[in-house]
Amino acid sequence: MRLGCVTISPVSASYEFDSFYDQHRPAMLRLAHLLCGSAEVGEEVAQEAFLVVHARWSTLDKPAAYLRVVVVNKSRSLQRRQIRERRHLRSVREASSAFAPEVDETWQQLRILSSDQRATIVLRFYEDLAVAEIAEVMDKPIGTVKSLLHRGMAELKASLT
Amino acid sequence: MKSELSDSAFEQLVRRTLTEVAASTPVDGPRVETASRSTLSHRVMSVAAAAMLLAGGVGIAYAVSRQTDPPSTADEPVRESRPALVDFSQTLVPAVLPDGYVVYTGAVTDGRVERNPGVEWTFGRQDEQGDVLPAIRLTIAPPEGGFCPPGEGEPIAVGDYPATLCTPDSNDRQLPFSTASWVTNGGVDLNVVADSTVDPSELVAFAAALDSETIGSAVTRDLVYDAELAAQQTPPGWELLADDASLSTYGAREVDFIVGPETKTDGSLDYIQVRTWTSAPPSAVYAIGFPLAATPTEVHGQPALLADREPDNQFLFWVEADGTIVSVQAVGEPAASIVEFAEALITADRQSFDDFVADAVDSPIRLPRDEPANTPGVDD
Numbered sequence: 387m388r389l390g391c392v393t394i395s396p397v398s399a400s401y402e403f404d405s406f407y408d409q410h411r412p413a414m415l416r417l418a419h420l421l422c423g424s425a426e427v428g429e430e431v432a433q434e435a436f437l438v439v440h441a442r443w444s445t446l447d448k449p450a451a452y453l454r455v456v457v458v459n460k461s462r463s464l465q466r467r468q469i470r471e472r473r474h475l476r477s478v479r480e481a482s483s484a485f486a487p488e489v490d491e492t493w494q495q496l497r498i499l500s501s502d503q504r505a506t507i508v509l510r511f512y513e514d515l516a517v518a519e520i521a522e523v524m525d526k527p528i529g530t531v532k533s534l535l536h537r538g539m540a541e542l543k544a545s546l547t
Numbered sequence: 548m549k550s551e552l553s554d555s556a557f558e559q560l561v562r563r564t565l566t567e568v569a570a571s572t573p574v575d576g577p578r579v580e581t582a583s584r585s586t587l588s589h590r591v592m593s594v595a596a597a598a599m600l601l602a603g604g605v606g607i608a609y610a611v612s613r614q615t616d617p618p619s620t621a622d623e624p625v626r627e628s629r630p631a632l633v634d635f636s637q638t639l640v641p642a643v644l645p646d647g648y649v650v651y652t653g654a655v656t657d658g659r660v661e662r663n664p665g666v667e668w669t670f671g672r673q674d675e676q677g678d679v680l681p682a683i684r685l686t687i688a689p690p691e692g693g694f695c696p697p698g699e700g701e702p703i704a705v706g707d708y709p710a711t712l713c714t715p716d717s718n719d720r721q722l723p724f725s726t727a728s729w730v731t732n733g734g735v736d737l738n739v740v741a742d743s744t745v746d747p748s749e750l751v752a753f754a755a756a757l758d759s760e761t762i763g764s765a766v767t768r769d770l771v772y773d774a775e776l777a778a779q780q781t782p783p784g785w786e787l788l789a790d791d792a793s794l795s796t797y798g799a800r801e802v803d804f805i806v807g808p809e810t811k812t813d814g815s816l817d818y819i820q821v822r823t824w825t826s827a828p829p830s831a832v833y834a835i836g837f838p839l840a841a842t843p844t845e846v847h848g849q850p851a852l853l854a855d856r857e858p859d860n861q862f863l864f865w866v867e868a869d870g871t872i873v874s875v876q877a878v879g880e881p882a883a884s885i886v887e888f889a890e891a892l893i894t895a896d897r898q899s900f901d902d903f904v905a906d907a908v909d910s911p912i913r914l915p916r917d918e919p920a921n922t923p924g925v926d927d
Binding site: 488 | 552557558560561562563564565566567568569570571572573574786
């Protein structure tokens with residue numbers, strides 16, 4: 387098994403993955419929560435992403451970067467396949483009584499943006515990625531990312547009346 | 548009230564919202580035991596089994612590709628989070644080759660199709676069930692000189708542009724599509740093509756909402772993606788579903804083969820190519836870029852479209868079954884009519900396909916080395 391330039395045994399690899407999992411699980415749960423608009427769905431997405439990483443563990447030089455791409459892609463894919471859920475999200479508010487009203491309202495509107503718009507906003511303003519980095523993660527041209535970001539923020543702002 | 552915020556204040560609100568929501572994510576709750584490699588392997592296989600059930604469960608071979616990271620999502624199924632599946636229960640081969648024909652080549656490819664230079668975008672809108680279905684395609688410089696043959700269609704206006712509208716009722720071929728075509732001031736052909744769910748008046752409204760000059764000028768500068776900014780000025784309810792012609796982005800896998808005469812008498816290139824895409828969602832149909840100016844016909848009892856305007860380059864296309872799209876292209880003067888050839892195709896399992904291409908003239912067959920034959924596996 388190859389990790390960087392170090393050859394390690396399967397036992398060591400298993401230990402490495404366990405450490406990787408423990409280290410990155412909280413951050414991926416949070417990211418998937420934001421991308422999916424639901425903590426429960428986000429947990430499933432994050433879990434599936436770890437399974438993908440585990441299956442390819444021996445081939446990955448940058449597993450953390452790969453994990454983030456998989457989480458983003460799975461979240462976007464899930465949203466595209468579950469358009470009905472977006473309808474559902476319009477009528478069901480995630481339990482969020484702990485938030486200040488303006489945060490709660492912003493979050494509810496963020497949840498019903500398109501998956502691509504929300505992903506660009508989350509990656510830009512939560513992950514603090516540059517537009518070029520977002521384009522790489524989402525496999526989209528920079529112009530498209532700029533458009534998604536601009537349009538998503540405009541729609542979000544307009545919805546907060 | 549928030550809409551009156553300055554841009555910077557609004558960004559701060561968004562950052563604060565994301566940070567607070569993320570902080571509320573339960574991360575200390577019960578966790579699935581993923582720390583054990585054996586447990587993980589078991590779960591991976593469970594996912595594979597579930598995928599098999601979803602895909603039909605019979606005769607599925609999973610293409611196992613080694614991937615470096617970070618993944619190149621442009622041609623990897625992970626973009627759609629779908630395993631790369633080759634469903635050989637839906638793959639077709641000829642029962643009998645035409646007289647004098649041999650197999651030139653056969654392959655499992657990555658599912659990509661040739662991308663037209665420029666715009667090839669697919670738009671959809673929600674139906675009554677809430678599903679977003681593709682219904683309109685925007686393209687430039689179509690093959691065959693235009694979707695609407697000369698002398699057919701009716702003159703209309705798309706915004707300030709003179710245009711031609713073809714509907715099933717306004718052309719001799721009764722095309723199953725409506726098209727509107729116009730030329731920008733910069734000389735770029737733009738075409739929107741809609742299926743039968745879109746009323747021609749809706750199609751014209753859609754076309755008029757586009758920023759034609761921006762799209763056209765961007766195309767001529769080869770900055771097609773900047774044109775997407777303009778394309779997103781679509782009427783309410785429409786969404787951009789696909790911005791290229793790559794079936795791999797839909798998780799589809801392609802099996803193709805080419806057959807042709809063993810002896811070429813005059814140096815011309817005659818051949819028939821059959822491409823089968825499996826594990827393709829319905830929206831993938833719109834990524835193929837098949838000729839839309841085609842005549843309806845039938846193959847295997849399924850509706851099919853035949854583009855035969857050029858006698859030496861025919862194209863036949865149909866949906867064989869849910870998730871399976873087939874195209875047959877006949878170039879030159881094939882020994883069999885393209886429809887007859889298509890009708891004679893039969894379903895092949897993996898072994899049958901391997902046997903069929905084993906003696907291909909143009910070896911090697913491009914089958915991935917690590918793809919298991921008739922053995923379910925998992926790639927994702």
